[in-house]
Amino acid sequence: MTSPGAGPAADRGVGPATGLARSPTVAGSDDATGSHPRYAMMDDVPGTSQPADAPASTVGAATAVALRGAELRFGSRVLWTGLDLDIAAGEFVVVLGPNGAGKTSLLKVLLGQLPLSAGTAEIGGRPVRMGSSRIGYIPQQRAFDPGLPVRARDLVGLGIDGHRWGFGLPSRSRSRAIDAALASVGASAFADAPVGLLSGGEQQRLRIAQALITDPHVLLCDEPLLSLDLTHQQAVSDLIDRRRTESQTAVVFVTHEINPVLRMVDRVIYLVDGKFRIGTPDEVMTTAVLSELYRSHVEVLRAEGRIIVLGTDSHVHHHDENGTH
Amino acid sequence: MAAPTGFATTEWFSIDSIREVLPYVTGSLLAGLILGIVAGVIGPMIQARDLAFAVHGSSELSFAGGAAALLLFGGGVAAASTATVVGVGSIVGSVIAAVLFGVLGAKARDRNSAIGVILPFGLGLGVLFLFLYPGRAANKFGLLVGQIVAVDTTQIWLLAAVAVVVLGVLAAIWRPLFFASVDPDVAVARGVPTRLLSALFMIVLGLSVAMAVQIVGAILVLSLLITPTAAASRVTASPAMVTLLSVLFAVFSAVGGIILSLTPELPISPCVTTLSFLIYLVCRVIGAVRHRRGWNTRTPAAAAEPVAAAA
Numbered sequence: 150m151t152s153p154g155a156g157p158a159a160d161r162g163v164g165p166a167t168g169l170a171r172s173p174t175v176a177g178s179d180d181a182t183g184s185h186p187r188y189a190m191m192d193d194v195p196g197t198s199q200p201a202d203a204p205a206s207t208v209g210a211a212t213a214v215a216l217r218g219a220e221l222r223f224g225s226r227v228l229w230t231g232l233d234l235d236i237a238a239g240e241f242v243v244v245l246g247p248n249g250a251g252k253t254s255l256l257k258v259l260l261g262q263l264p265l266s267a268g269t270a271e272i273g274g275r276p277v278r279m280g281s282s283r284i285g286y287i288p289q290q291r292a293f294d295p296g297l298p299v300r301a302r303d304l305v306g307l308g309i310d311g312h313r314w315g316f317g318l319p320s321r322s323r324s325r326a327i328d329a330a331l332a333s334v335g336a337s338a339f340a341d342a343p344v345g346l347l348s349g350g351e352q353q354r355l356r357i358a359q360a361l362i363t364d365p366h367v368l369l370c371d372e373p374l375l376s377l378d379l380t381h382q383q384a385v386s387d388l389i390d391r392r393r394t395e396s397q398t399a400v401v402f403v404t405h406e407i408n409p410v411l412r413m414v415d416r417v418i419y420l421v422d423g424k425f426r427i428g429t430p431d432e433v434m435t436t437a438v439l440s441e442l443y444r445s446h447v448e449v450l451r452a453e454g455r456i457i458v459l460g461t462d463s464h465v466h467h468h469d470e471n472g473t474h
Numbered sequence: 475m476a477a478p479t480g481f482a483t484t485e486w487f488s489i490d491s492i493r494e495v496l497p498y499v500t501g502s503l504l505a506g507l508i509l510g511i512v513a514g515v516i517g518p519m520i521q522a523r524d525l526a527f528a529v530h531g532s533s534e535l536s537f538a539g540g541a542a543a544l545l546l547f548g549g550g551v552a553a554a555s556t557a558t559v560v561g562v563g564s565i566v567g568s569v570i571a572a573v574l575f576g577v578l579g580a581k582a583r584d585r586n587s588a589i590g591v592i593l594p595f596g597l598g599l600g601v602l603f604l605f606l607y608p609g610r611a612a613n614k615f616g617l618l619v620g621q622i623v624a625v626d627t628t629q630i631w632l633l634a635a636v637a638v639v640v641l642g643v644l645a646a647i648w649r650p651l652f653f654a655s656v657d658p659d660v661a662v663a664r665g666v667p668t669r670l671l672s673a674l675f676m677i678v679l680g681l682s683v684a685m686a687v688q689i690v691g692a693i694l695v696l697s698l699l700i701t702p703t704a705a706a707s708r709v710t711a712s713p714a715m716v717t718l719l720s721v722l723f724a725v726f727s728a729v730g731g732i733i734l735s736l737t738p739e740l741p742i743s744p745c746v747t748t749l750s751f752l753i754y755l756v757c758r759v760i761g762a763v764r765h766r767r768g769w770n771t772r773t774p775a776a777a778a779e780p781v782a783a784a785a
Contacts, residue, residue, distance in 0.1 A: 262663075288659040291659075293656075296521075297707075298712065298716040315649055316645055319714075341711070343711035
């Protein structure tokens, strides 16, 4: 576990929210009506997330993701506002929070699918756009029809050129690239098996190969471990971790459950009901900070290298899946 | 030497008699060939997009479109042209239906209920139009069970033109459409314009369905658009091989069905559907056997890992 303010992000000079653990302030506004002036005021407090006027040197080639004053709202409902965040190359950032807090929406902003209500979002120094090859995307595991005529290698191949027009003819360089990608995630053995017959863990290995085959700057993961058993959670998160240490690919990892990836996490973004906290797990995953975010008592326990959060359940169920009230 | 009308009742199946009749049915065979190719190419995409029920729905509404055209424009033209009127009407009907299905339900579950609502209404309209049409009854049943025997040069050109459009559009959008169909989340993330592709596909699907209606009739369209792909995907998991086999199976069913129907003067539809069904059965058996022998071509190490849906 990294100590506050001395995480890998800080080593790279990106300047995470140092001192967050000591100050109980929470960034973000509650809602547009401003019925909670205490939180609305916090928007303007510098250092609650990251200074907006970060030194120019930090926004260089090593910055994989840069959000400046980012705000996302649906009508009068603010998912998050005043979000300043630099994610360095090779950094592993986990996005946590209850359903409807805007975790997946954050990914959609980075994917260019959802425009920000305010502020800017950049990937590798350029504004986000749909279909950028700088981004690798790993979705939740989902069931494929067992009769679907798609083999493991076809799924990975779609990551190379699936978005291009035409029908595409087989080429030797293409199949070599696919073979290499399959081998890198240990999927060579089932390269020719229909995806519908593979286990969830095998499918998620293919997802990693598919997402990494364009050699992206950033890997965006939307609950990739959901519905996997512990062994496969381990194997899949290890593959993601290996990639980011070997190739300095930044990872933005949306999840409900931090423990499977806890030992890899550099920083956490915890989103709750229009407010957020950014910092190392030690800084954010504390009773004081989460109680502040949830505005009710939340108990954070640590046992055997795991973090257990108690008392968030009632909150979780106040938000429905599609993010509307 | 048997007269062309005599063999039908005396001989059930003979190569000689088929050879005699062939010159008279080249138009039908050509139509069957064109339709087989289009159906075989579009089939894998119908399967990947889970659109079997939409195919059924738009084929029924193709019948309604044809019946409407017959009622509205069939009275004023010569008898030979009514087939063309009906053909154009059925194309319009099925394209409208297919696009409507695409608009009403992006997800399979929504779509299916939308189809279930629209289909009986459209079919009822079709029955009404036929009832109101004062002309002869021959055209009425042709729309439901196929009318390829009477295919004329104009219809062949119409079919060929539609086929070129369908195959051209499919060739242009094949790869992103396949991506969007089998892996929608990632396709969207990679910038594939899924809504545009879906709309384009529904249009070419409507066109293909209308073509199939011309030959096997509205009721039996599924046997050319669905069955060949279903059969092919039993014996291979490669998208390219599935497409190739599905074209072969569809052409064989369509052309073979027409030839089979010649000697005993059977209707074409049951011959086509029976052939395609037999192909499906054979492929199912082959697939089951290969499955049992471990078709998945895994090494023993990989096979030892837990497999979710190996059944």
